[in-house]
Amino acid sequence: MTPEARVQAAIDILDQINDGDPAERALTNWSRRSRYAGSKDRAAIRDLVFSALRKWRSTAALGGAETGRGRMIGLLRQDGVALETVFTGNRFAPDPLRAEELEGGTQPSDAAAMDLPDWVWEKFKSDLGDRAADAAQVLRDRAPVTLRVNTLKGDVSAAQSRLLSEGIVTRANPKSATALTVEEGQRKVAQSDAYQSGLVELQDASSQAIVDALPDRQPQNILDYCAGGGGKSLALAARFPDARITAHDAFSQRMKDIPARASRAGATVKIANKAEGWFDLVFCDVPCSGSGTWRRAPEAKWRFSPDDLQDLVETQAEILRIASELVSEGGLLAYATCSILDDENTKQIDRFLADNPQWHVVKSEFYLPDTDGDGFFVTILTRD
Structure with a gap:
C-alpha cells in the first residue's frame, strides 16, 4: 500500500470508531476486508489510528471536522506533512482537499489542546498543579516498549546480549534495575527467543x-x-x-x-x-x-x-x-x-x-x- 492509501484506510477506520465501534474491532474488521494489506501496512495504519485517538480533540480542531478525514488532516498538520502530497485523489488516496479544508481549522486551546475531556483536565490541574500540562502532553504520544528482565532466568547483561543477537536494541531504564527500554526492533520482541524462553517479559518500567x-x-x-x-x-x-x-x-x-x-x-x-x-x-x-x-x-x-x-x-x-x-x-x-x-x-x-x-x-x-x-x-x- 502507498502512504496515501494507508491514510485513507485510517480515515475509514476512524469513521467506524466515531460511529461507536471499539478501536480494536474496527481495526480487525478492516484487516479482514483487506487481505491485500501486508504486516507493515497494518502496523502503519494502526499507528495512524492510535495517534488520532490519543489526539482526538486537537486533530479535529486543526482538521476542521470531527470525522476520520478531519482528524487525519489535523494529525498530518500537526506532524508537518504537506497535505497536498497525500490528498491527491489518485488511486486509493484520499480525495483532494476542498477549499474550506485548505483554509485550515482552528488552533485548539485548554482541554482540547491537552487532548482530554474538560472535566478530566480540571482534575489534572487540581491534582497535579504545575505538572498537569506535562503529564497530559506525555499521554498524547506513544508509550515506550519496556521489558522486565526475569532474574529467575538470567541477569540484565545476558538479556541485553541475547536481545541484541536477535536485532532488538535496548537501553537500561532508570525507573527499575530490571527494566529495559526497547529502542530498535520493538515488533520483534514477542517472537524472540529471549521472550519465548521467559528471560524477559513485557512490562512497563513504573509497573x-x-x-x-x-x-x-x-x-x-x-x-x-x-x-x-x-x-x-x-x-x-x-x-x-x-x-x-x-x-x-x-x-x-x-x-x-x-x-x-x-x-x-x-x-x-x-x-x-x-x-x-x-x-x-x-x-x-x-x-x-x-x-x-x-x-x-x-x-x-x-x-x-x-x-x-x-x-x-x-x-x-x-x-x-x-x-x-x-x-x-x-x-x-x-x-x-x-x-x-x-x-x-x-x-x-x-x-x-x-x-x-x-x-x-x-x-x-x-x-x-x-x-x-x-x-x-x-x-x-x-x-x-
Whole structure:
C-alpha cells in the first residue's frame, strides 16, 4: 500500500470508531476486508489510528471536522506533512482537499489542546498543579516498549546480549534495575527467543518500580489479590524467589494465562479463585481509571465519566477493606494503581487510614507518565 492509501484506510477506520465501534474491532474488521494489506501496512495504519485517538480533540480542531478525514488532516498538520502530497485523489488516496479544508481549522486551546475531556483536565490541574500540562502532553504520544528482565532466568547483561543477537536494541531504564527500554526492533520482541524462553517479559518500567518499592524483608507467603493476567505475580516471584505466590482475581477468567506464563518464567504461582488465609504481603493492583496509561489505551479517556470514577473509588475502598483482613500480624498491605488522579490514590489511602487508625504508611511512591514509563502510585501499609 502507498502512504496515501494507508491514510485513507485510517480515515475509514476512524469513521467506524466515531460511529461507536471499539478501536480494536474496527481495526480487525478492516484487516479482514483487506487481505491485500501486508504486516507493515497494518502496523502503519494502526499507528495512524492510535495517534488520532490519543489526539482526538486537537486533530479535529486543526482538521476542521470531527470525522476520520478531519482528524487525519489535523494529525498530518500537526506532524508537518504537506497535505497536498497525500490528498491527491489518485488511486486509493484520499480525495483532494476542498477549499474550506485548505483554509485550515482552528488552533485548539485548554482541554482540547491537552487532548482530554474538560472535566478530566480540571482534575489534572487540581491534582497535579504545575505538572498537569506535562503529564497530559506525555499521554498524547506513544508509550515506550519496556521489558522486565526475569532474574529467575538470567541477569540484565545476558538479556541485553541475547536481545541484541536477535536485532532488538535496548537501553537500561532508570525507573527499575530490571527494566529495559526497547529502542530498535520493538515488533520483534514477542517472537524472540529471549521472550519465548521467559528471560524477559513485557512490562512497563513504573509497573516494575512499584514492586521494587516493597521493603527488602523476605515475605514467605504473598497474595497478588487483583492478579489479572499475572504480570505482578511474576514480578513478585522474581523479587522474592523463596516466597509462595498466590494469585487471585474476582474474575477468574482473567487469570487463565498465568499457568503458562509462570511455567515459561520458571516461577510457581498458585491460582486461588477464593482468597483466604493469612499472608505476609497482600499486593493489590486495584481496578482504576488507568489514567497513567491512557496513551496505551487512548479510547479509555474519552469514555471515562465522573460516575465511572466514583464507582471505581467505591470498588477500591472495598478491595482495601477485604485485603487488609488477609494480612498477617506484622505483614504488609500494598495498594497500587496505574492512575494519576488523587481520588484513587492519596485520598483513597487517607480514607482507609481514617477508618482504620491501627494501620500506618510505611512508604509511598508516585510516578507521572514520562518517556521512561507510565503513571503509577503505590502505598505500602502495616498495622501498629
